[in-house]
Amino acid sequence: MSNSLHWLDLSEYLAIAVAVVGTIAAAASSTWIYAVVPIIASLILNAINRWRLHQALRLHDRNLERKLDGELQQQGEVLQQEIAQARSFATALVKQTMAAQSNTPVALGATNGRDVSLLEQKFDTHKQLMQSMQEHVSGVEGSLKDVVDLLESNALTERVEYLERHLTQMSAQLGFEPTELTRSPAPNIKTNFGDDTGVDITPLLEMISEDLMSSELIPESLSSGDLSGDLWSKPTWDLQQTINAHDDWVRCLSFTPDGSKLASGSFDKTIKVWQLDTGTALHTLTDRLKGVFALAVSSDGKLLASGSWDDTVELWNLETGTLLKNLSQHQASVRSLAISADSQTLISGSFDRTIVLWHLPDGTVTNTIATLEPVAAIALSPDGKFLASTGDDGTIEIWSLTSGQLIIKSSGNQNCIGSLAIGADSRTIAAGTVNGYLIFWKLDNIETDRQPQFELTQTIKAHAGQINACVFSPDGEYAITGSVDGKAKVWYRGADRQFHDKARSILKGDPGRSVMSVAIAPSGKQIAIGGADGTIQLWQRV
Numbered sequence: 001m002s003n004s005l006h007w008l009d010l011s012e013y014l015a016i017a018v019a020v021v022g023t024i025a026a027a028a029s030s031t032w033i034y035a036v037v038p039i040i041a042s043l044i045l046n047a048i049n050r051w052r053l054h055q056a057l058r059l060h061d062r063n064l065e066r067k068l069d070g071e072l073q074q075q076g077e078v079l080q081q082e083i084a085q086a087r088s089f090a091t092a093l094v095k096q097t098m099a100a101q102s103n104t105p106v107a108l109g110a111t112n113g114r115d116v117s118l119l120e121q122k123f124d125t126h127k128q129l130m131q132s133m134q135e136h137v138s139g140v141e142g143s144l145k146d147v148v149d150l151l152e153s154n155a156l157t158e159r160v161e162y163l164e165r166h167l168t169q170m171s172a173q174l175g176f177e178p179t180e181l182t183r184s185p186a187p188n189i190k191t192n193f194g195d196d197t198g199v200d201i202t203p204l205l206e207m208i209s210e211d212l213m214s215s216e217l218i219p220e221s222l223s224s225g226d227l228s229g230d231l232w233s234k235p236t237w238d239l240q241q242t243i244n245a246h247d248d249w250v251r252c253l254s255f256t257p258d259g260s261k262l263a264s265g266s267f268d269k270t271i272k273v274w275q276l277d278t279g280t281a282l283h284t285l286t287d288r289l290k291g292v293f294a295l296a297v298s299s300d301g302k303l304l305a306s307g308s309w310d311d312t313v314e315l316w317n318l319e320t321g322t323l324l325k326n327l328s329q330h331q332a333s334v335r336s337l338a339i340s341a342d343s344q345t346l347i348s349g350s351f352d353r354t355i356v357l358w359h360l361p362d363g364t365v366t367n368t369i370a371t372l373e374p375v376a377a378i379a380l381s382p383d384g385k386f387l388a389s390t391g392d393d394g395t396i397e398i399w400s401l402t403s404g405q406l407i408i409k410s411s412g413n414q415n416c417i418g419s420l421a422i423g424a425d426s427r428t429i430a431a432g433t434v435n436g437y438l439i440f441w442k443l444d445n446i447e448t449d450r451q452p453q454f455e456l457t458q459t460i461k462a463h464a465g466q467i468n469a470c471v472f473s474p475d476g477e478y479a480i481t482g483s484v485d486g487k488a489k490v491w492y493r494g495a496d497r498q499f500h501d502k503a504r505s506i507l508k509g510d511p512g513r514s515v516m517s518v519a520i521a522p523s524g525k526q527i528a529i530g531g532a533d534g535t536i537q538l539w540q541r542v
Contacts, residue, residue: 018041090235249267253519262538311331329348347378381426409454417434419469437517440453462503466484474520487515507539526538
């Protein structure tokens, strides 16, 4: 790009100078036309110059892209030539070695057994060298092909989704920590995320488990809660039944309003609706291209909404299991869903940094909220007046549901939040972090003329690994968390309205069974827990 001034630039500078002089003249003569005309002219020239600069930058970017493509192609050709030369060298080496071996009997008449042994050792050395070189060449070819395929992809969204999918595969396991104080070897862990390729993250777990064990990014509890004997008078829970539900992670669960049915969504690309008294599947919804990440049931029990890796939101008839609508608005995976109490509004949060409000009767978009970070979780206040969202930066944003405007944003947390819930009072917010902390905030002055307040009130080291799920009971008197440490815990409020820093109940099945999702029935008497092994556990309050 040239550094010399364009005549339009000079014209703009001249217009600005004339505008300054005209303003002075206008002030002296009270004739404002002297100032208005040159100011308008300078603004027009500024707009033209900005457009011209934008076009020049686009042209520069295209030229740079062509140059990089050319260089990449040249480097690929050079590498291909080197590969061909290496293959030729290896072939010639094999031929020479085989020829030497074929001539060995003639020469053996004048040699002894020691010469034969040396020749055999040489042949073995050359053979090993050739095999090693062929393996290296094959590895280079494979790596080059992967890089070229990715760079030649013209769809930016596909690249972003590729990165998002594999980052999530790793981050879903970052909370894994041994349950003993001494470090034990990490097991081989493979999982599928809506495709047929297993990803082995064992080396990653080996490298980071030490760091996770010592991760203490959040300070100790601001208040440890009431430690009086009332904790031990709280209800306990018994395992009622275990359902072998899916072939992969049970990533989301949702009860129907009457608590008689449960919907489950899995990374095996299916949604199932269960009749809980019999433990049988009423419907298996398989119209999925990728894994299911979020579910929500309407308050009238007629509609089921699902969000998945394929960027869409789908609406299902809960009674018949038929697909009603496919809502396409997001540009990345849909991570969280909520439905208003009147069953009129659906809210979806996505990794494309947007929260979309849908009018359920016709599936139209009523509002789109832009966020600074990918949306990992959302929660709708029980009074239906505001919405909470969170992402990778560890903060929580509170949005007005009517205007879509940001009300207040939290501060004070340094960890990525993966799960979010709002209590029955619409003022208590709970969040689970990737390093196992359960954090509570309190909202004040949301609907008053005073400045809204968002205060961090309590921090509890709840689990030994990432918290994947966090929900409140319908009455807000206890919270339930589920973690990759294989445990789901129930946290009760004390007499001082703070939550006890020790769990009253620890719900767990098989050791090492990661908890991926948790849901509580509207009656508050039943808890459903979805596991990484594809099972669903149903726990009954006693």
